[in-house]
Amino acid sequence: MSEHPKFHLPVMLPVRPVATSTACLVATLSSRWGLLAILSGLALCLGLEQAWAQQDMAAFSIWEAIVKWTPLIFWGTGQGLGGFVLNIWVSVLAMTIGTCLGLMLGIGQVSPHRVLRWPSWAVTQLFRNSPWLVLLFYFMMLLPYEIRILGFSVPFSGWFKATVALSLPVMANISEIVRGAILSIPTGQWESAESLALTRRQTMWRIILPQCVKRMIPPWMNWYCILVMSTPLISILGVQDAMTLTQDALAAEGRMELLIPFYLWLMLWFFAYTYPIARWTRRLESRFAVKL
Amino acid sequence: MATIADFFHWLAAKRGYNFSIFYDRFDGTQFLYGIWTTIHLSFFCVLLSVLFGAIGVWLQRSSFEPLRWLVGAYVGFFRNTPPLVQLYFFYFAVDPVLSSALGVKGGLLSNYGWALLVLSLYAGAFNTEIFRSGIEAVPKSTCEAAEALGYTPLQIFRHVTFPLAFRVSFPAMTSNLVNLIKTTTTAYAISVAETLYVANRIWSDQFNVFEMMNVVWVVYLVLVGLFLAFMTRWEKALRVPGFGRSK
Numbered sequence: 052m053s054e055h056p057k058f059h060l061p062v063m064l065p066v067r068p069v070a071t072s073t074a075c076l077v078a079t080l081s082s083r084w085g086l087l088a089i090l091s092g093l094a095l096c097l098g099l100e101q102a103w104a105q106q107d108m109a110a111f112s113i114w115e116a117i118v119k120w121t122p123l124i125f126w127g128t129g130q131g132l133g134g135f136v137l138n139i140w141v142s143v144l145a146m147t148i149g150t151c152l153g154l155m156l157g158i159g160q161v162s163p164h165r166v167l168r169w170p171s172w173a174v175t176q177l178f179r180n181s182p183w184l185v186l187l188f189y190f191m192m193l194l195p196y197e198i199r200i201l202g203f204s205v206p207f208s209g210w211f212k213a214t215v216a217l218s219l220p221v222m223a224n225i226s227e228i229v230r231g232a233i234l235s236i237p238t239g240q241w242e243s244a245e246s247l248a249l250t251r252r253q254t255m256w257r258i259i260l261p262q263c264v265k266r267m268i269p270p271w272m273n274w275y276c277i278l279v280m281s282t283p284l285i286s287i288l289g290v291q292d293a294m295t296l297t298q299d300a301l302a303a304e305g306r307m308e309l310l311i312p313f314y315l316w317l318m319l320w321f322f323a324y325t326y327p328i329a330r331w332t333r334r335l336e337s338r339f340a341v342k343l
Numbered sequence: 344m345a346t347i348a349d350f351f352h353w354l355a356a357k358r359g360y361n362f363s364i365f366y367d368r369f370d371g372t373q374f375l376y377g378i379w380t381t382i383h384l385s386f387f388c389v390l391l392s393v394l395f396g397a398i399g400v401w402l403q404r405s406s407f408e409p410l411r412w413l414v415g416a417y418v419g420f421f422r423n424t425p426p427l428v429q430l431y432f433f434y435f436a437v438d439p440v441l442s443s444a445l446g447v448k449g450g451l452l453s454n455y456g457w458a459l460l461v462l463s464l465y466a467g468a469f470n471t472e473i474f475r476s477g478i479e480a481v482p483k484s485t486c487e488a489a490e491a492l493g494y495t496p497l498q499i500f501r502h503v504t505f506p507l508a509f510r511v512s513f514p515a516m517t518s519n520l521v522n523l524i525k526t527t528t529t530a531y532a533i534s535v536a537e538t539l540y541v542a543n544r545i546w547s548d549q550f551n552v553f554e555m556m557n558v559v560w561v562v563y564l565v566l567v568g569l570f571l572a573f574m575t576r577w578e579k580a581l582r583v584p585g586f587g588r589s590k
Binding site: 066086088089115172177180181182183184187189192195276279281282283286287294298307308310311313314315317318321322326327329340 | 416417419420421423424425426427428429431432435436437439440471521525526527528529532539541552555556559560561564567568571577
């Protein structure tokens, strides 16, 4: 699915590689308008504050509430990891695990041995086609709270289990990216490596994969953005991430006029974090685009 | 039916695998309703998101600049913020504020309605981009050739641009829609009684987390698999000789 579409008919222009990873695309030229939308929504709420304040004289201003709760939502409660920092940490860790496993799986998918190729394909399809939330539930519910290795008990905290769960769909999608990239390398590269008496392993690691890296980076970054967008799902399972803490803050304040600004404020953080990555991805994609 | 129920009764009693949905009528019906909710939620979301994508791309190509900004803001907003936060934002923030401002009692839309709307808008933003790249892939010269043959702009769109653009967009659209179906599980968060939510209710009653979790997983794999099979067949049926993937 994720190889570059190629077209025979000269009548058609090559498709712009908008969907390199096909699943979805975060990078968009028009994203600055999204930022504008969030900011103007926020500004509108702050402007409406005047009207609210007249209705309820005891009310703090919306700004004060945001300033008051922002450290909590950003850093968490101070006991262990939490808040937006946890979202980022989970995404980085899940991406690292997912990339390592996905690389193995992707290489397995193009293996000449059926015993390796078939299971790799099956695992990839299994995790690519299951919903993230179902996987999260699955691993949160079924992984133990701690494991015992040689008498030591290693605790599995909620966020770590969530990281493991989130790394699996990433793994499957990275596997597809790796497979697509390996298949997109011209056969001549394999043949010339063979004529130089390189083994298959040498060919893979020294000839093929280095050439794949360039093709894999934009979709890989794209998947990182998608992963970051999925991290709030861990709040459903009770991990103290930015989403949970925002809701806690809103519950503690119990004021209706805060609802819209607080959610917009949270969205703005995610936007501010992923938007530069998305723009960068877009730039790399157009730079690495295969010119036909 | 009785033998199936008996078998799962036996499995629960003797082996400890409690698949209550297969022998308990209440759980079974509840779970079927959950699956049914997932199916129609996904179905309407898919239709609406394609519609939003089409409208988005249509407005994006209009000559009126503010409209293009509007579409840009829509796409940027829905693509760069987490879908779960969008869902909470609309259901827990926009709905009460708007309904109190408008004086509507009991909210504007139900949780199902908001899930349908927000998820469709979310996938619609991606569809807008996918359709745009599809339309951009149709070369100008083809349209000019149609123009030279006396086609009106509407006819060009109907007979030249749309059929080609649709085929170009098809693979990307399919994976976006698969993603959408997977994302309908997020509606769990605003307690829409879809498969995952119902399963949660069942395992809270029966303490059969392990069994239900596996059943839910299989249900989603089957649903996504059926959808993918349908879309792959459709893509094959649409194939124009000499145009498409080289394989």
